[in-house]
Amino acid sequence: MGTLARVKILVIGSGGREHAIIRRLSSDAPAPDLHAAPGNPGIADLATCHEAVTTLDLDAQVELAEQIRPDLVIIGPEAPLVEGSADRLREAGFTVFGPSAAAAVLEGSKTWAKEIMAAASVPTAASVTVTEVEELEAGLDRVNPRGEVPYVVKADGLAAGKGVVVTTDREAALTHGRAVVLAGGSVVLEEFLDGPEVSLFCVSDGSRVVPLAPAQDFKRALDEDAGPNTGGMGAYSPLPWAPQDLSEQVVRTVAQPTIDEMAARGIPFVGILYCGLALTSQGLRVVEFNARFGDPETQVVLERLASPLAPLLLAAARGDLQQVPAPHWHDKAAVTVVVAASGYPALVRLGDEIGGLEQARQLGAHVIHAGTARRDDGALVSSGGRVLSVVGTGPDLSVARARATAGAQAIALDGCHHRGDIARDAAEAQQAVASPSDAEAAATEGKAGA
Numbered sequence: 196m197g198t199l200a201r202v203k204i205l206v207i208g209s210g211g212r213e214h215a216i217i218r219r220l221s222s223d224a225p226a227p228d229l230h231a232a233p234g235n236p237g238i239a240d241l242a243t244c245h246e247a248v249t250t251l252d253l254d255a256q257v258e259l260a261e262q263i264r265p266d267l268v269i270i271g272p273e274a275p276l277v278e279g280s281a282d283r284l285r286e287a288g289f290t291v292f293g294p295s296a297a298a299a300v301l302e303g304s305k306t307w308a309k310e311i312m313a314a315a316s317v318p319t320a321a322s323v324t325v326t327e328v329e330e331l332e333a334g335l336d337r338v339n340p341r342g343e344v345p346y347v348v349k350a351d352g353l354a355a356g357k358g359v360v361v362t363t364d365r366e367a368a369l370t371h372g373r374a375v376v377l378a379g380g381s382v383v384l385e386e387f388l389d390g391p392e393v394s395l396f397c398v399s400d401g402s403r404v405v406p407l408a409p410a411q412d413f414k415r416a417l418d419e420d421a422g423p424n425t426g427g428m429g430a431y432s433p434l435p436w437a438p439q440d441l442s443e444q445v446v447r448t449v450a451q452p453t454i455d456e457m458a459a460r461g462i463p464f465v466g467i468l469y470c471g472l473a474l475t476s477q478g479l480r481v482v483e484f485n486a487r488f489g490d491p492e493t494q495v496v497l498e499r500l501a502s503p504l505a506p507l508l509l510a511a512a513r514g515d516l517q518q519v520p521a522p523h524w525h526d527k528a529a530v531t532v533v534v535a536a537s538g539y540p541a542l543v544r545l546g547d548e549i550g551g552l553e554q555a556r557q558l559g560a561h562v563i564h565a566g567t568a569r570r571d572d573g574a575l576v577s578s579g580g581r582v583l584s585v586v587g588t589g590p591d592l593s594v595a596r597a598r599a600t601a602g603a604q605a606i607a608l609d610g611c612h613h614r615g616d617i618a619r620d621a622a623e624a625q626q627a628v629a630s631p632s633d634a635e636a637a638a639t640e641g642k643a644g645a
């Protein structure tokens with residue numbers, strides 16, 4: 196590839212994360228030639244969408260790549276990774292950012308992830324895996340002997356963030372566990388982790404690790420962290436309350452040991468190692484690993500990335516992160532508020548018309564499409580539980596949050612809902628707190644916690 200050639204990039208996926216990745220790639224200079232499969236109506240403004248090539252149709256993905264010959268393929272969602280999309284595309288000779296099916300098991304199986312963490316001495320919640328209904332009671336007693344803290348019950352496989360129940364109600368914990376076991380799955384019962392949560396995306400080339408900026412995600416459906424777990428209802432970055440050396444700590448104690456352990460087992464991990472962490476009173480603990488960018492955290496993290504994205508991901512995909520300088524960051528804040536369809540995260544109503552996008556833009560936000568489609572008559576309609584991810588940026592979290600919230604309120608969609616408290620506590624703390632030592636105190640007290 197000559198220095199003047201535009202890099203051609205194919206992004207697999209159709210959600211908010213992929214729209215955010217493409218938005219950021221489109222502002223690299225020179226802008227890459229961008230393709231998406233299948234993409235979505237928001238992505239269509241920035242890239243050529245190959246709508247017929249769906250996220251799980253691996254044959255069609257290889258066929259498309261052979262036709263358009265991208266320099267890089269980025270696989271957005273976990274499902275194609277776990278199915279082996281990266282393997283198929285690599286076998287066909289393409290450069291791919293995203294782990295092999297074998298490495299994506301780090302997200303695909305919580306039990307397996309626990310085994311890797313134990314082998315690599317990575318701090319995480321104590322857990323037991325249970326495959327029989329009769330073992331549930333004893334399992335809960337083992338991880339939560341006094342029953343004084345909430346029970347944490349997780350389906351072992353992929354569940355789009357919805358397979359986890361955290362509850363003080365022992366009966367509800369048992370009911371969820373039974374449902375998973377009776378459906379043929381295994382259940383991971385975990386020690387409860389207190390303290391605020393942080394998502395840190397670590398780019399890896401199989402041996403090296405480069406952290407992006409930390410973000411915080413809001414997992415529960417309703418304000419004040421009420422309601423069920425979701426895929427994520429909003430996010431913000433930076434985290435003014437977090438320790439200054441958080442990323443460095445996570446790389447040293449979590450990401451690098453994990454990447455080393457994977458490499459030692461002959462399963463190198465190339466892509467994003469998403470470290471979901473709790474900053475507990477006992478120190479930093481891994482809540483979960485994912486094998487890809489998080490959604491909606493990507494919408495805020497990439498908004499703050501000042502250095503180009505394509506060379507970073509390309510270097511990782513080629514196995515040589517040393518080729519690129521460390522990423523640098525805009526000194527601005529970004530907040531995203533997810534607008535969800537009626538009923539989300541339970542049974543959602545789809546196909547409703549969406550309006551107000553232009554108004555949201557006029558209020559200073561930008562709108563990322565997460566679950567949208569074009570009807571035959573051209574109208575924009577809802578096609579997923581999380582419909583839009585409205586993003587605000589500004590010099591601090593208060594301004595960014597005001598823009599994102601005003602934008603979300605401007606969206607017209609029957610029965611839709613969004614949280615009103617995304618980044619609220621952190622924005623208030625940022626206003627109140629001036630010195631780094633106070634910021635650390637706020638973090639330990641969990642004032643800005645998820």
Ligand code: AMP
Pocket residue numbers: 320347349356359361385386387388389392414424471482483
């Ligand atoms: P996961 O899919 O494992 O990330 O879990 C989804 C969400 O459930 C997390 O983001 C946490 O908010 C919560 N959660 C998961 N595991 C724990 C735990 N051990 N202690 C407390 N909360 C947890």
Ligand code: GLY
Pocket residue numbers: 356412426427485488489490491492
């Ligand atoms: N926002 C959580 C996730 O992407 O898994």
